[in-house]
Amino acid sequence: MFLFTLLLFPFSFFYYVLPRRNELRSRLLVSLCAFALAALICAFRGFFMFRSPYDGTFFLYYYLENLFVCALFPLIVYLVFLFVSRDAWRDRISSFALFMLPFYAVYLPAEIFANALPLPFFYLFVKPVLYLLMTVAIASEVKTLFTVISGKGRELCISVFVVLVEVLLPALIETLWHFAFPLVLWGLAALAYVALCAFRSRLVFKLRDELIVRN
Numbered sequence: 001m002f003l004f005t006l007l008l009f010p011f012s013f014f015y016y017v018l019p020r021r022n023e024l025r026s027r028l029l030v031s032l033c034a035f036a037l038a039a040l041i042c043a044f045r046g047f048f049m050f051r052s053p054y055d056g057t058f059f060l061y062y063y064l065e066n067l068f069v070c071a072l073f074p075l076i077v078y079l080v081f082l083f084v085s086r087d088a089w090r091d092r093i094s095s096f097a098l099f100m101l102p103f104y105a106v107y108l109p110a111e112i113f114a115n116a117l118p119l120p121f122f123y124l125f126v127k128p129v130l131y132l133l134m135t136v137a138i139a140s141e142v143k144t145l146f147t148v149i150s151g152k153g154r155e156l157c158i159s160v161f162v163v164l165v166e167v168l169l170p171a172l173i174e175t176l177w178h179f180a181f182p183l184v185l186w187g188l189a190a191l192a193y194v195a196l197c198a199f200r201s202r203l204v205f206k207l208r209d210e211l212i213v214r215n
Contacts, residue, residue, distance in 0.1 A: 009105035
């Protein structure tokens with residue numbers, strides 16, 4: 001069961017990279033840096049930070065903690081890369097998937113396995129899929145955002161709103177599940193999220209066609 005959690009992001013990364021390996025070869029350093037950075041962060045947290053899973057009953061606290069740890073913090077790391085990198089802005093923006101897929105390949109399993117065993121089905125299967133969908137969908141959205149900001153489109157407000165929804169919903173779905181809301185509630189929310197991400201990314205695993213921005 002652990003293999004799905006461990007291999008989902010690596011397989012998705014190779015699915016993206018292999019068909020375009022000649023074009024992406026010069027940018028694979030981005031992926032290696034993301035992988036190493038995630039490993040360093042997880043090692044530092046494992047050795048020096050002893051955060052136990054929250055077992056309280058405050059819905060909002062659980063939601064905000066998961067939102068920050070699983071979504072906002074990785075996005076903050078990407079934003080740091082965005083401003084530190086010396087590549088052209090177009091290349092930095094189109095490297096979102098190249099950075100986030102290997103980062104989550106290390107970071108998300110470490111976060112999941114930090115919880116006490118035995119791990120429930122949700123953690124092992126649903127949670128990784130939700131964050132993969134988030135990565136795929138946002139990777140498609142940043143292409144649209146770059147086009148809009150550079151003066152070639154008019155969907156800025158729509159794209160920003162959709163990105164916010166894509167970022168905020170996985171932690172909300174997990175929170176609904178954690179507090180034992182009816183399956184029909186969080187299950188339908190998860191299905192709606194899958195539909196949203198699939199629609200916005202024009203087929204969930206079409207990364208290699210959607211994320212390479214060309215001049």
